[in-house]
Amino acid sequence: MRILLLASAFNSLSQRLHAELRDRRHIVDVQLAGDDDELRETVGRLRPDLLLAPMLRTAVPQDVWSRLTCLIVHPGPPGDRGPSSLDRAIQEGRTEWGVTVLQAEAEMDAGPVWAWAPCRLPAYGKSDLYRNEVADAAVTAALLAVERFASPGYVPQRQSGPGWHGTVRTRPPLRRESRRIDWAAHATEEVLRRLRAADSRPGVPDELCGGEWFLHGGHREPLLRGRPGELLATRAGAVCRATSDGAVWIPELSRRAPGGRTGVKLPAVSALGDLLPPLPEAPAPLMQDEADDRIWSDIRYREEGAVGFLRFSFPGGAMSTEHCRRLLAAYRIALARPTSVLVLGGGRDFFSNGIHLNVIEAAPDPAVESWDNITAMDELVDAVLTTTDRLVVSAIGGNAAAGGVMLALAADEVWCRAGSVLNPHYRLMGLYGSEYWTYTLPRRVGAAAAERLTRQALPVSAATAERIGLVDRVLDHGPDAFGPGAAHLAGLLAASPTTQQRIAAKKAAREADERTKPLDAYREEELAVMHRQFFTPESPYHVLRSAFVHKRPVRTGPSARV
Incomplete structure (x- = not known):
């Protein structure tokens, strides 16, 4: 049909x-x-x-x-x-x-x-x-x-009529003013519901640091307290704000532009810039046990026996230069732990969508920030590819795109939820791509399929991804059950009598591949193209990125026959 x-x-x-x-x-x-x-x-x-x-x-x-x-x-x-x-x-x-x-x-x-x-x-x-x-x-x-x-x-x-047993209720749009938070009156639970109901768009309108803003996303803070509406601390680019009976973390803000439009959504600390008063940084511990789950953090690590779990969750799946560097630091800490299997991801939403286009768009020099961001992504992917003392599993609980897919493919095994959608390409942003994709993608699906995936630039279902070898296993779980399901499988993998043999074979294969063509050669070839695309003012990337960030329509995607 x-x-x-x-x-x-x-x-x-x-x-x-x-x-x-x-x-x-x-x-x-x-x-x-x-x-x-x-x-x-x-x-x-x-x-x-x-x-x-x-x-x-x-x-x-x-x-x-x-x-x-x-x-x-x-x-x-x-x-x-x-x-x-x-x-x-x-x-x-x-x-x-x-x-x-x-x-x-x-x-x-x-x-x-x-x-x-x-x-x-x-x-x-x-x-x-x-x-x-x-x-x-x-x-x-x-x-x-x-x-x-x-x-x-x-x-x-x-x-209506015979056979209809339901009720009919028509309600008007939820206007922005109906989303506002009364920081002195609303309890934390009410604040969180309002933030969650508008987290991506349109955001919750508010006054902050003398300006008009939209607030995006919210997480409960169990310990910090202050006057309702007061900014209390920062963490991983987010700001903590006091409620009438507690506090919440707000990860992102956007300026309220003239006419009530939403500006570029950015990490809250970056968005406020010099308007942000001096606040203490309140870092969350990287290693947390179950009792610490109520402490919000965008990166956390835990262990179950011989399995390490490094989870990360960045708004919209976008990874800025700073996100990449912090995740790489956490990955290196995880490598120092005595595990035989390390699981990346495992959360319920986005795995990664690659570089952070909003942060790049808002940077004083988007070309320079693009370069810093892609090289930071490459450093992270390189660390995964060169891990030879344990097995690494990418657990994709949500969607992944562009460099986020290539980050996942750097692991030894890729598992994803049945509802995940993968976009293993960069073309719709006018980019050639990096993150060692010219090594990892053909290695998994073959040269012909790799060329087709990157040229057609179409979304791939989890079932098709498994069929073509893009992923190794599809878990038919609900969103909240994916993480525990992946953890169970990782435990079985760590306990398998063949795991140490696989680790040894992996090390030998990496050494053989390095002799055939060093990883640095793939990276240099990819980045040579990316450098031209970033630093050429006429590059389509700049137009496409700006249109994407500012939600302006572009007709370069599948707008007719696909």
Whole structure:
């Protein structure tokens, strides 16, 4: 069947549905929403059997949905209508939610229901839930709806009349002013719900250090206390702010630009710059036991027997120069521990998306910061590739892209969650790429597949990644169960009688590869191209990076046939 995927952005859910539908041998085209005339032209030219719109922010034109079945993926259970469904559910503290696939009609979210799937809403940020529990439910419901559409005679359930047992509730958008925090009145739990409901976009509007800002993300602080609203400390680029009964860590901020627009989202300390008053740094211990889990940290290490676990979680999966250097320092500490297996990652959200484009865009000299960032990434990947005294496992619980995929491929084994989406390419940002990809990617999938993956620049599902050898194992777990599942497997790997033999064979293979072509040669060849792309003002990279950071549309991706 030919399916046109209509999306406001080719984001994590759109990419996952694209990959899952292609895995099922559907012909999938992608159209970015926003230009109704372009949509009409695409529909007329491609003549799809079905239009599927995941989390669409604009309405489908009547002349399109009246002659073509258009299914809308709505982030709420049947009968819950409105553009802020998921935001409201999180801010109100809902723990059970769902995703509905309904047919487009004149009234928004009021069309017949083709399928729906329930999902939990644990205490995580909206963007994390969107990529995990909500995305799992959305894919389940969307694939069922597509299957039902292909079945002759199936009649979707109208949201009224015989057979309808639900309630209907239509609510307006959750306005920014309704997201504001009253630091003197709101308890920590209420503050966290508001921060989580707006963590990626639009952010929580607030006044801070004499300026207008949006706050992005939040984590509970168990010990520090102060006057409500007071800034108390910094940690790993985040700021700690007192609530009425505790405190929270805020990882990122963005300036409130003229007209109320959101500026570039940056680590909070970097965003505030000279406006930030003198504050103590309150570092979290790298090695934490279970009793320390309530202490927020973006990098932590623990051990279970002969297995070490180095977890890291950076907002949006972006890794700045500073992130890379701190993670490399932690990796070196982990290498000094007496383990035979070291697991990288294992968290529930992004593994890594490579260099931090926002930090680069905001830098005084983006070319220099790009260079510093990519060389810091290379140093980290080099450390993983040259680890020969133990087995290293990359555990990808969420999505990964560009240099983040190549970081994962530096390990001996790559495990990922069944819902993960991988983008093993750099092309859509106008870059050749580094992180030793010219060594690791062909080594895993072969030269022909490596060329195809980087040239086509399409998302890859976990199932396809396993089939082509990009990953070694897919764990069919929910988001919260992936980490424990990977830990169990790592324990079995460490206890295997063949592990020491594998470590010895790994060392010999690395030495043989080094004699054939040194790792430094791969790095120098990659960086020679990257240097030109960074330091040439006319390079497409600068235009594409700026458009990505400032959320300006660009039509270089899969906007028509893909």
